[in-house]
Structures are given as structure tokens and as C-alpha cells.
Amino acid sequence: MAKAIALFSGGLDSILAAELIRRQNIELLCVTFTTPFFNAQKALAASRRINLPLEIRDITSEHLNMLKSPRYGYGRNMNPCIDCHTLMLNIAGRIMEETSSDFMITGEVLGQRPMSQNKQSLYVVAKNSGYHDYILRPLSARLLDPIKAERENFIDRSQLLSVQGRGRKDQIRLAAEFGVKDYAPPSGGCLLTDPVFSRRLRDLLSHHQDLDVRDYELLKYGRHFRIHDHCKIIVGRNNADNEALRKLATSNDLILTMASFPGPLVLVPYGNDDNKKIASALCIRYSDAPDNIKANVLCRRNNVSETILSVGAAKEDCAKWII
Ligand code: SF4
Numbered sequence: 001m002a003k004a005i006a007l008f009s010g011g012l013d014s015i016l017a018a019e020l021i022r023r024q025n026i027e028l029l030c031v032t033f034t035t036p037f038f039n040a041q042k043a044l045a046a047s048r049r050i051n052l053p054l055e056i057r058d059i060t061s062e063h064l065n066m067l068k069s070p071r072y073g074y075g076r077n078m079n080p081c082i083d084c085h086t087l088m089l090n091i092a093g094r095i096m097e098e099t100s101s102d103f104m105i106t107g108e109v110l111g112q113r114p115m116s117q118n119k120q121s122l123y124v125v126a127k128n129s130g131y132h133d134y135i136l137r138p139l140s141a142r143l144l145d146p147i148k149a150e151r152e153n154f155i156d157r158s159q160l161l162s163v164q165g166r167g168r169k170d171q172i173r174l175a176a177e178f179g180v181k182d183y184a185p186p187s188g189g190c191l192l193t194d195p196v197f198s199r200r201l202r203d204l205l206s207h208h209q210d211l212d213v214r215d216y217e218l219l220k221y222g223r224h225f226r227i228h229d230h231c232k233i234i235v236g237r238n239n240a241d242n243e244a245l246r247k248l249a250t251s252n253d254l255i256l257t258m259a260s261f262p263g264p265l266v267l268v269p270y271g272n273d274d275n276k277k278i279a280s281a282l283c284i285r286y287s288d289a290p291d292n293i294k295a296n297v298l299c300r301r302n303n304v305s306e307t308i309l310s311v312g313a314a315k316e317d318c319a320k321w322i323i
Contacts, residue, residue, distance in 0.1 A: 002154040003027045005096045005104040010042035012171055012183040013107030015050060019178045020138040021105055024155055030054040031092055035063040036216040037191040042184050049182060059091055060213055077198035081116040085125040093131035103134045103149040110140035110164040139163045200224050203323045214248055221245050225321035231275050235286050236264040251302040256283045259296035263287025281313035
């Protein structure tokens with residue numbers, strides 16, 4: 001029996017691509033990837049629903065290297081989709097080799113995304129991945145050149161499809177035909193396509209060089225303020241943010257909380273004494289303390305704590321600093 005790897009996001013297109021190949025009696029292993037910017041939840045839920053095995057690989061290190069200077073640049077936000085696809089196909093190709101599989105499939109549809117799924121982009125990512133002749137796009141295969149597995153008759157090309165464009169009609173009809181009922185809406189799920197997250201990421205990459213995974217994780221929580229080149233302050237917006245920031249804090253950070261009013265947790269990554277005053281002012285600004293009064297803020301680093309008396313930051317300063 002032939003074996004294939006399915007690059008599997010858990011979206012409808014990847015489910016249909018997998019179903020098309022499974023119906024040709026080919027053994028499938030679904031593969032999905034995680035980084036600080038996207039997770040495996042959708043793929044995990046979908047693979048369980050359609051009863052296919054799923055391997056989840058954390059590709060953070062390779063992805064972060066690529067993200068700093070993608071060969072084909074970024075999309076509308078900080079999404080380097082062409083390089084990201086290339087990397088995923090390359091890693092899927094390595095898994096294909098590790099598992100002695102014969103080829104791999106993706107749910108890509110020709111022309112579905114004008115920049116990253118036109119004929120040229122599909123060709124470029126396949127070629128740059130190093131596995132050009134092993135990548136099958138079952139939904140659009142009949143509009144593309146046959147790959148090795150088609151030429152060698154592992155796959156019946158006549159049962160593959162020629163879907164193209166942004167419409168979803170063909171996929172919805174096929175889902176009904178295959179009895180696929182529960183599927184997530186298309187797109188979503190990648191923080192690199194989010195404008196606010198992208199602004200924070202751009203700021204991070206332009207101010208720091210030796211970043212670790214924690215620095216990227218911090219971008220997900222709170223309000224972010226750039227005070228100067230060496231100082232960023234993060235203010236929790238709610239309990240969930242405060243808790244997440246507390247968990248991500250290290251002994252090198254300053255942590256501030258209100259002494260006697262409800263308020264946010266404020267984190268100054270790698271903060272020093274010079275940052276305490278502004279961080280205290282931001283803590284008061286976003287607390288329940290009445291405007292224009294002085295209030296006490298507890299400032300801690302590495303189990304050493306002190307109390308700072310301050311007033312809230314001015315609205316104009318907050319607007320100037322916010323990322
Ligand atoms: S949307 Fe995100 S996960 Fe998808 S290809 Fe683009 S960068 Fe990669």
C-alpha cells in the first residue's frame with residue numbers, strides 16, 4: 001500500500017484533500033506544526049473527527065530563523081507566507097523520508113489566495129522546499145503538472161480535481177458528498193496575519209537581537225508600550241493577561257502591582273531601576289485608583305520589593321508610547 005504525508009491544518013480544504021487520497025486506498029499520516037504564532041488545535045480536532053493519525057511538530061526554532069528575514073518578504077502584515085509554506089513543505093518532506101512515505105499532499109487550491117497560491121507561488125514553494133516532484137495538491141491537481149507518484153500510477157489522476165479560485169462552492173459540495181459536516185471557517189489562527197500582533201512583532205525585531213521564545217510569547221498579552229529603545233512595558237488588560245504575564249516573567253524582569261487599589265500586573269522585561277517610575281505611572285493609569293491622586297505601587301524583581309509613590313501616566317504619554 002502506498003503511503004503519503006498530509007500537510008494538515010484542519011481546515012476544510014485539507015480535510016477534503018486527505019479524503020480524496022484516502023479514497024484511493026493510500027495510507028495517510030497527517031502532519032501539523034506549532035510555533036508561538038499558531039497551534040495545532042484545529043488540526044487535532046479535525047483529525048479526530050475524520051479518524052486519521054496526526055503528528056504534531058514544534059517547528060519554532062526553524063520558523064523564527066526564517067521569520068527574521070524571509071527571502072520573499074512579508075504579506076500585508078508580518079506573515080511571510082511564501083517562506084513559511086516552503087519551510088513547512090521542506091519539513092513535511094523530511095518526515096516523508098523518515099517514514100518511507102511515497103509523496104505528500106496539501107489542501108492548497110490554485111488561485112485561492114492571489115499572492116501565495118497562484119501558479120507561480122505554488123511552483124516556487126514546491127521547488128524551494130526541495131521536494132517539488134513529491135508534492136500533490138489533490139484539489140487542483142488536474143490543473144498542475146503530474147508529480148512522480150501520478151506518473152508511476154500510485155495515484156489515479158482521473159480521480160483528482162481541478163478546483164480553482166476563491167469560491168467555496170466546489171468544496172462545500174464535496175464536503176456534503178463525503179459526509180464532512182463539522183469544519184472550521186477558512187483562515188484565521190495565525191497571529192502573523194493580525195495587524196496589532198504584527199506591529200508588536202515589528203517593534204520587537206527592530207529593537208532586540210538576541211530574542212528567545214518567551215519574548216515572542218509576551219507579544220500575545222496586555223497593552224505594549226515602547227518607552228525608548230531599551231525599554232518596553234507591558235500592562236495586563238484583565239485577569240487572564242495578568243496571569244499569563246506572571247507565568248512568563250523571569251527573575252530579570254520588573255513586576256509591578258498596585259498596593260491598595262485593584263489594578264493590572266505590569267511587566268518590564270529585563271527592566272532596570274531607570275524604568276520603575278514610568279512603569280509605576282502606567283500601573284496607576286490602568287488601575288482603579290482615582291485620577292490625579294498619588295498611589296503606592298509595589299515593584300519587585302527577583303524577590304526584592306519596594307514601594308513607589310507616583311501619579312498615573314498622562315493620557316497623551318500613553319498614546320505616544322503605545323505600540
Ligand atoms: S498565514 Fe501564517 S501559518 Fe499560514 S503560511 Fe502565512 S505565515 Fe505561515
